[in-house]
Amino acid sequence: xxxxxxxxxxxxxxxxxxxxxxxxxxxxxxxxxxxxxxxxxxxxxxxxxxxxxxxxxxxxxxxxxxxxxxxxxxxxxxxxxxxxxxxxxxxxxxxxxxxxxxxxxxxxxxxxxxxxxxxxxxxxxxxxxxxxxxxxxxxxxxxxxxxxxxxxxxxxxxxxxxxxxxxxxxxxxxxxxxxxxxxxxxxxxxxxxxxxxx
Amino acid sequence: xxxxxxxxxxxxxxxxxxxxxxxxxxxxxxxxxxxxxxxxxxxxxxxxxxxxxxxxxxxxxxxxxxxxxxxxxxxxxxxxxxxxxxxxxxxxxxxxxxxxxxxxxxxxxxxxxxxxxxxxxxxxxxxxxxxxxxxxxxxxxxxxxxxxxxxxxxxxxxxxxxxxxxxxxxxxxxxxxxxxxxxxxxxxxxxxxxxxxxxxxxxxxxxxxxxxxxxxxxxxxxxxxxxxxxxxxxxxxxxxxxxxxxxxxxxxxxxxxxxxxxxxxxxxxxxxxxxxxxxxxxxxxxxxxxxxxxxxxxxxxxxxxxxxxxxxxxxxxxxxxxxxxxxxxxxxxxx
Numbered sequence: 001x002x003x004x005x006x007x008x009x010x011x012x013x014x015x016x017x018x019x020x021x022x023x024x025x026x027x028x029x030x031x032x033x034x035x036x037x038x039x040x041x042x043x044x045x046x047x048x049x050x051x052x053x054x055x056x057x058x059x060x061x062x063x064x065x066x067x068x069x070x071x072x073x074x075x076x077x078x079x080x081x082x083x084x085x086x087x088x089x090x091x092x093x094x095x096x097x098x099x100x101x102x103x104x105x106x107x108x109x110x111x112x113x114x115x116x117x118x119x120x121x122x123x124x125x126x127x128x129x130x131x132x133x134x135x136x137x138x139x140x141x142x143x144x145x146x147x148x149x150x151x152x153x154x155x156x157x158x159x160x161x162x163x164x165x166x167x168x169x170x171x172x173x174x175x176x177x178x179x180x181x182x183x184x185x186x187x188x189x190x191x192x193x194x195x196x197x198x
Numbered sequence: 199x200x201x202x203x204x205x206x207x208x209x210x211x212x213x214x215x216x217x218x219x220x221x222x223x224x225x226x227x228x229x230x231x232x233x234x235x236x237x238x239x240x241x242x243x244x245x246x247x248x249x250x251x252x253x254x255x256x257x258x259x260x261x262x263x264x265x266x267x268x269x270x271x272x273x274x275x276x277x278x279x280x281x282x283x284x285x286x287x288x289x290x291x292x293x294x295x296x297x298x299x300x301x302x303x304x305x306x307x308x309x310x311x312x313x314x315x316x317x318x319x320x321x322x323x324x325x326x327x328x329x330x331x332x333x334x335x336x337x338x339x340x341x342x343x344x345x346x347x348x349x350x351x352x353x354x355x356x357x358x359x360x361x362x363x364x365x366x367x368x369x370x371x372x373x374x375x376x377x378x379x380x381x382x383x384x385x386x387x388x389x390x391x392x393x394x395x396x397x398x399x400x401x402x403x404x405x406x407x408x409x410x411x412x413x414x415x416x417x418x419x420x421x422x423x424x425x426x427x428x429x430x431x432x433x434x435x436x437x438x439x440x441x442x443x444x445x446x447x448x449x450x451x452x453x454x455x456x457x458x459x460x461x462x463x464x465x466x467x468x469x470x471x472x473x474x475x476x477x478x479x480x481x482x483x484x485x486x487x488x489x490x491x492x493x494x495x496x497x498x499x500x501x502x503x504x505x506x507x508x509x510x511x512x513x514x515x516x517x518x519x520x521x522x523x524x525x526x527x528x529x530x531x532x533x
Binding site: 057061068195 | 276278293294317319333361363379380404406422452454469470471472492498499500502518519
């Protein structure tokens, strides 16, 4: 009886050990600095989008699919090392940058700190727009404040939603400025990131 | 009214050919309009003109919105995998357009398309059938190449191969080798559908590309290896029955596509480097590269897959971000 119990316990232990989830390759690669940084010197420039899309593009190991927005690349909106404060003191979700270069000149990451300090004041340089993204909007069951395009819900005079920094008037169905197109909702419910936000 | 016409022109430009500069122009337009508001706010005679202006803009925007509902913004080409079909035609899977295109191998022009329900990855052709690795349905689907009707799926069907990244076909033996990236294996199917066997190995971490050599005796598998020792990826060589032979390592990161020529060269498309690396397949040593070495100034690129065109001695490379197929003469390979 004891032997049977012992065998059963050992068997159950082995089953549990084998069934335990192992870290996926995606997790493994994301935890490995070298996966991106080995080619960093070669990816400053057009190839940096390919680094992101090697996992988030066709056939990639990540379950989150993404495609570049028109002629932009991933780092125009995202920072791979998230965690810096936005100009209101919070931290943006989805690894979003705290500012966007609206000219599309692919802002130099080395210049980020100096520009960030400039953005602490409420009058950013003309081409740069501060971004506050701490909610995915009502479409995702989250607050409209500080979502993709909240039409300055906090009333501080800065339109700092990640979409509205560029699309403040383009998305206005009635020609109003700023637009009223699904304000505070989750833009990506219709304009899928996996499809380049089309 | 002059301003309204200007706005219309700008909006038409955006609808027809949206670019960043257009968005900047529109931003400028917003600033202009705000200035216009300020200027006209203190004038009693300006109220009528202002109403007229906004009415015009509203009507124009409504018209444009109606137009755009019918003319949806064209999805650019996003070619991923490429393979030979019958009659000097190429098969190209287009990920975002969700189609497989038949292209002329010389002009590379699209001749006809096969609609796929989902995002196609792997693509292949044999016995009048088109095989498509569908990322959405997570299996390899088999279509009649003429009618475009889906005939059957390989193996257990939908959900059985989460990431069917690439496939290679040995038509003589009726075998299909499919990289099952998520399950760390190369699944070998009969062309008729059933799973025959799986190729697994401790070094096979994430197979993403596969090609058979000219004799169909050796299988080259592009693999994302385990960090940190081989995080750059490698190519594992197996016999077609699954016996591990050797691995090929080198200064590459993401072996997204593999192809071979009739002179014993292995061409490795590195999606991140943006280049095609040429190896002596037997020795496993890099002998040349095709494409501009990074860093370079230019549009985003992400080469994905390639085929060898023996007739014109070219390597045809799909580029997902450039949205086109690039042709390199084999003689361009620089040591």
